[in-house]
Amino acid sequence: MSTTAETTRDHAEAEPVLTVADLRTDFTLRSRGRRHTLHAVDEVSLTLRPGETLAIVGESGSGKSTLARSILRLVPPTSGEVTLGGRPVADRRDRREVYRELQMVFQDPRGSLDPRQRVRSILDEPLRLHLKMPAADRDRRIKELLASVELPETVLDRLPAALSGGQRQRIGIARALAVQPKAVILDEPTASLDASTRGVVLDLLARLQREQGIAYLLISHDLQAVRRIAHRVQVMYAGRVVESGTTDEVLTNPAHPYTRALLDAAPVAQHGGHTRTIRLTGENPGPFEVLPGCALAPRCPLAEESCTAGRPPQLPFGGTHEAACPVIHRQVSADLADARRDKEDHHDQ
Amino acid sequence: MTGKTTSAPRTGAAPAPGDDTGPLLSVTGLSGAFHTAHGSTQVLHDVTFDVPRGGITAVVGETGSGKSLSVLTVMGLMPPGLAVQGSVRFDGRELIGLGEDGYRELRGNQIAMVFQDARSSLNPVLTVGRQLAAVARLHRGVGRKEAEELVADTLARVRIPDPRRRMAQYPHQFSGGMAQRAMIAMALLCRPRLMLLDEPTTGLDVTTQADVMELVVELARQDGLTACLVTHDLGVVGETCDRVIVMRHGRVVEEAAAEAFFRAPESAYARTLLAANRIDEAPGSPT
Numbered sequence: 190m191s192t193t194a195e196t197t198r199d200h201a202e203a204e205p206v207l208t209v210a211d212l213r214t215d216f217t218l219r220s221r222g223r224r225h226t227l228h229a230v231d232e233v234s235l236t237l238r239p240g241e242t243l244a245i246v247g248e249s250g251s252g253k254s255t256l257a258r259s260i261l262r263l264v265p266p267t268s269g270e271v272t273l274g275g276r277p278v279a280d281r282r283d284r285r286e287v288y289r290e291l292q293m294v295f296q297d298p299r300g301s302l303d304p305r306q307r308v309r310s311i312l313d314e315p316l317r318l319h320l321k322m323p324a325a326d327r328d329r330r331i332k333e334l335l336a337s338v339e340l341p342e343t344v345l346d347r348l349p350a351a352l353s354g355g356q357r358q359r360i361g362i363a364r365a366l367a368v369q370p371k372a373v374i375l376d377e378p379t380a381s382l383d384a385s386t387r388g389v390v391l392d393l394l395a396r397l398q399r400e401q402g403i404a405y406l407l408i409s410h411d412l413q414a415v416r417r418i419a420h421r422v423q424v425m426y427a428g429r430v431v432e433s434g435t436t437d438e439v440l441t442n443p444a445h446p447y448t449r450a451l452l453d454a455a456p457v458a459q460h461g462g463h464t465r466t467i468r469l470t471g472e473n474p475g476p477f478e479v480l481p482g483c484a485l486a487p488r489c490p491l492a493e494e495s496c497t498a499g500r501p502p503q504l505p506f507g508g509t510h511e512a513a514c515p516v517i518h519r520q521v522s523a524d525l526a527d528a529r530r531d532k533e534d535h536h537d538q
Numbered sequence: 539m540t541g542k543t544t545s546a547p548r549t550g551a552a553p554a555p556g557d558d559t560g561p562l563l564s565v566t567g568l569s570g571a572f573h574t575a576h577g578s579t580q581v582l583h584d585v586t587f588d589v590p591r592g593g594i595t596a597v598v599g600e601t602g603s604g605k606s607l608s609v610l611t612v613m614g615l616m617p618p619g620l621a622v623q624g625s626v627r628f629d630g631r632e633l634i635g636l637g638e639d640g641y642r643e644l645r646g647n648q649i650a651m652v653f654q655d656a657r658s659s660l661n662p663v664l665t666v667g668r669q670l671a672a673v674a675r676l677h678r679g680v681g682r683k684e685a686e687e688l689v690a691d692t693l694a695r696v697r698i699p700d701p702r703r704r705m706a707q708y709p710h711q712f713s714g715g716m717a718q719r720a721m722i723a724m725a726l727l728c729r730p731r732l733m734l735l736d737e738p739t740t741g742l743d744v745t746t747q748a749d750v751m752e753l754v755v756e757l758a759r760q761d762g763l764t765a766c767l768v769t770h771d772l773g774v775v776g777e778t779c780d781r782v783i784v785m786r787h788g789r790v791v792e793e794a795a796a797e798a799f800f801r802a803p804e805s806a807y808a809r810t811l812l813a814a815n816r817i818d819e820a821p822g823s824p825t
């Protein structure tokens with residue numbers, strides 16, 4: 190898609206809104222009297238630029254939510270650095286300062302909205318607390334916010350329970366946008382919605398981004414949603430990034446066996462579906478064991494002895510595309526060399 | 539209005555019990571309403587559909603469309619307050635009005651159900667092996683030793699590795715996908731003729747979901763099991779089902795062979811649903 194490529198180039202020139210460098214978040218668990226350390230987020234780096242959507246993709250337990258929570262310091266990261274607008278988040282004395290620039294929309298608006306608070310007061314709170322806006326201005330701004338998420342003013346006096354799932358998620362979005370943040374983390378924003386509502390909410394998010402230049406860090410296991418609104422994608426497995434690139438690079442030409450299996454497992458809405466070509470063994474164990482080599486190796490049909498020896502490096506696959514799989518990299522390089530040789534032979538004749 | 543756009547004519551008279559040419563399950567004119575002190579709300583309107591013998595029939599629709607209530611009614615597991623009318627024929631035999639004893643016999647030996655959240659359907663304080671063995675002893679009339687053998691075999695059939703070790707474990711030691719396989723094994727132990735699966739893979743990871751659905755398809759193809767799969771995911775339907783019943787607001791709006799359905803759904807609603815399930819194909823995005 191040329192549009193995606195162009196936009197990605199535009200984004201590449203702007204100063205990043207958010208950067209994450211080698212972030213690690215460990216949890217210590219106790220089981221049968223023994224202590225285990227679990228690297229829920231394991232040396233993750235990312236850059237988010239104004240107006241772009243970076244998707245973090247992976248199945249449950251891969252560390253996506255912990256990454257989001259660590260960025261916002263809702264859980265303390267073990268090591269690594271997060272900078273917002275060029276300044277380390279760790280240096281900010283006041284968490285409110287962080288929230289003015291970076292907001293979050295949660296998966297289940299039912300859990301993230303106070304059930305006793307009416308919509309008016311849900312939207313009033315950030316304006317009052319974070320922006321210290323006078324009452325008269327707040328009233329006007331609340332109406333603006335409602336209009337921006339395409340809700341009628343009649344919802345203002347309702348409680349969250351009296352709204353549909355899609356309406357609740359719009360309120361969650363409006364609340365996040367109230368402080369005019371530079372970036373918003375969307376943690377599975379459509380996972381609790383029906384298919385038809387899901388598309389509408391994704392389109393709404395895309396429109397708000399175009400109008401306001403907000404950057405999104407979209408956390409999702411919904412590859413369709415990612416295709417629809419993300420410019421770039423990073424795939425996580427067991428706390429680590431295994432593949433990254435533009436949406437096209439990663440989802441049209443997946444390199445890593447995990448990404449391939451993920452795409453291959455997605456059901457296709459057509460009769461007879463499709464034939465799966467790559468299968469992983471067993472289920473995602475989560476980051477329970479700290480493995481010296483590739484975390485996927487125990488489940489990977491392509492695994493070789495060397496895969497368990499050391500952690501695979503990120504290898505280039507052309508453009509901005511990178512994946513941490515030496516086996517696939519060798520295959521692809523060999524195919525390319527073959528193609529080149531064929532072409533030269535053709536020339537010689 | 540019946541809301542049905544099926545092209546297949548319904549057989550006039552219901553087949554006699556034991557006649558194995560008609561549909562295995564026939565739901566006709568099923569209506570249901572919740573009666574409370576504040577009045578009554580009708581949630582099922584003249585629901586009519588067939589589940590033919592063999593193969594997998596899907597019941598699809600968005601949340602609240604009446605899918606679960608329809609299949610729960612087939613099992614005689616209506617929630618309190620739901621009053622139903624109409625006809626549900628299983629293998630030619632009328633089920634509406636069957637007493638609790640009749641349903642119990644049916645649930646054990648003829649129809650089995652698998653629910654969405656497998657782990658919460660299992661008893662947390664008993665090992666998985668013990669729960670399955672109890673089912674085997676009850677429904678297969680076998681002794682303890684034999685029941686254990688049967689459970690181990692059935693767990694192997696649903697491709698749970700190392701079944702003997704797994705049998706000694708508690709539900710919380712099972713992953714979501716493993717727990718769902720164990721529930722399918724429990725259903726199989728009853729040797730049912732019809733298996734009802736209500737959103738059996740919702741909440742599971744996509745790779746696990748694909749594995750569990752593959753297992754269901756394999757069981758239907760190899761063992762001639764008839765399955766009725768309730769889902770909101772048309773992708774899952776496309777991958778696995780032979781027939782599609784679309785519900786909306788408590789009504790059946792379309793009933794068709796899967797092949798015809800995915801080629802050209804008849805109702806405008808089904809076309810909308812299909813488009814919503816293929817949102818990544820929408821033009822002009824991302825910009």
Ligand SMILES: Nc1ncnc2c1ncn2[C@@H]1O[C@H](COP(=O)(O)OP(=O)(O)O)[C@@H](O)[C@H]1O
Pocket residue numbers: 216217229247248249250251252253254255256475476
């Ligand atoms: N507060 C916590 N304490 C201990 N373990 C946790 C905590 N939060 C998350 N985890 C574990 O970290 C891993 C990653 O979880 P999470 O970030 O929620 O993944 P995802 O959002 O990708 O599903 C999981 O194994 C999870 O059980």
Ligand SMILES: Nc1ncnc2c1ncn2[C@@H]1O[C@H](COP(=O)(O)OP(=O)(O)O)[C@@H](O)[C@H]1O
Pocket residue numbers: 572581599600601602603604605606607608617618619
């Ligand atoms: N126990 C109940 N009491 C009252 N209403 C119910 C109950 N169970 C379901 N309903 C209502 O009946 C309708 C159909 O529900 P259900 O069959 O569960 O839908 P689906 O399975 O398609 O999501 C919904 O509007 C739901 O709110």
Ligand SMILES: [Mg+2]
Pocket residue numbers: 253254255
């Ligand atoms: Mg999460």
Ligand SMILES: [Mg+2]
Pocket residue numbers: 605606607736737
């Ligand atoms: Mg349901």
